[in-house]
Amino acid sequence: MxxxxxxxxxxxxxxxxxxxxxxxxxxxxxxxxxxxxxxxxxxxxxxxxxxxxxxxxxxxxxxxxxxxxxxxxxxxxxxxxxxxxxxxxxxxxxxxxxxxxxxxxxxxxGAVGPPPKRPDGRARLTGGLHSVARDRAGISHHYDLSNDFYALLLDETMAYSCAYWTRPDDPAYTLADAQRDKLELICRKLGLGPGDRLLDVGCGWGSLTVHAARAHKARVTAVTLSRAQHEFVTARAAREGVADLVDVQLRHWRDIDGGGYDAAAAVEMGEHVGDAEYPAFAAKL
Known part of the structure; x- marks a missing residue:
């Protein structure tokens, strides 16, 4: 057997x-x-x-x-x-x-049988897929666990996306360095300069927002659906001396208003938008 x-x-x-x-x-x-x-x-x-x-x-x-x-x-x-x-x-x-x-x-x-019990703590969302209310509930479930929890997992930049490794063979080169190189690469590609207006959609814990404001003197509108992230980025901008250049907004991407931005960034935001909604998201930006 x-x-x-x-x-x-x-x-x-x-x-x-x-x-x-x-x-x-x-x-x-x-x-x-x-x-x-x-x-x-x-x-x-x-x-x-x-x-x-x-x-x-x-x-x-x-x-x-x-x-x-x-x-x-x-x-x-x-x-x-x-x-x-x-x-x-x-x-x-x-x-x-x-x-x-x-x-x-x-x-x-034994692989064939009734569906196994879902793990405790999994989000149970209702409403239309990628509706504002459902997206808000999903983001809250995921990101509002606590900022302290994510600080245990992330490096000091609190960047929650892929890094850009420019010196992988340097033993003194850290994940935080690679994240800062990623942020600088984005700002260079956007051509940011003093006084430029940047829209940072899905700003996370504000790594790009604060870097653009501090290093490039850009005026940044940072958008998030997470209350915990909103509080964190607001406090971080003040702590790092760029509060006068940063406006943190708690809203869905569909509800972004105004115009006149010189650049827009959405770093690894697509997973939250969904394939079907991506054309509308890109058109909105």
């Missing part, structure tokens, strides 16, 4: 060409995958069931949060290997016979 790990390898083989990018230990203790790869631990068939009901990153994240799935060793290495594997070896779509065999394997593994 085949072990759970062997059946899992057979199941994944119908969709992923080549060897597994990680080593897997199943709930029965069996192992599969390269011996030198990061070890992914599946503590119950519930991990697979979450992926069946929510394929992709969300299912993986919920399996990790609930403890159905864990990684022993370097989590970043495991994610990188899995990401490279998906990028370099796109998933295949099996034919009818392959799909029937994969379905039978999924049933034997």
């Amino acid at each position: 085949k072990s759970a790990a062997d059946r899992l390898a057979d199941l994944l083989g119908h969709f992923l060409p080549g060897p597994l990018p990680v080593r897997v230990r199943a709930w029965d203790g069996s192992l599969t995958g390269p011996a030198d790869a990061p070890l992914v631990v599946l503590r119950s068939p519930g991990a697979l069931r979450r992926l069946v009901w929510q394929p992709g990153e969300l299912g993986l994240a919920e399996a990790y949060v609930t403890g159905d799935l864990d990684v022993e060793g370097d989590l970043a290495d495991a994610l990188s290997r899995a990401g490279r594997s998906v990028r370099d070896r796109p998933a295949a779509r099996p034919g009818p016979a392959g799909m029937a065999a994969a379905t039978a394997l999924a049933v034997r593994l």
Whole structure:
């Protein structure tokens, strides 16, 4: 009788060409995958069931949060290997016979069943997708946990987006340095100068807002839907001596009014806008 790990390898083989990018230990203790790869631990068939009901990153994240799935060793290495594997070896779509065999394997593994219980703390939003009220509730649930909480996760700039690494081989070069280089790159691309008006939509904790005001003497209108972020950026602008150049507004992007801006920035804001709303968002800016 085949072990759970062997059946899992057979199941994944119908969709992923080549060897597994990680080593897997199943709930029965069996192992599969390269011996030198990061070890992914599946503590119950519930991990697979979450992926069946929510394929992709969300299912993986919920399996990790609930403890159905864990990684022993370097989590970043495991994610990188899995990401490279998906990028370099796109998933295949099996034919009818392959799909029937994969379905039978999924049933034997316990991956087929009712949807698992959602993790505690997950947002339960109502209303139309990307309506103002729903967006406000989603942003509040996510970002209003507390500024102190995010300060534990972010560097001193409190930038909540990708950094721009200009000196990756310099051991003294930090994430905060890379974030500051990112902020400066944005300001240079926007051509900001003293007195220019910048609209910073989805301003987060004000890293770009304050940098543009302090380093380029721009007048910045910063927009956020998070009350915690609004309070933080207002206090930060005062603390860093640029309160006279910064206007922080608590509003939805659809409700931005006025004009006469010299530049507009929306740093990694698209995930909140949504694909369908992006043309209207771009047109508004």
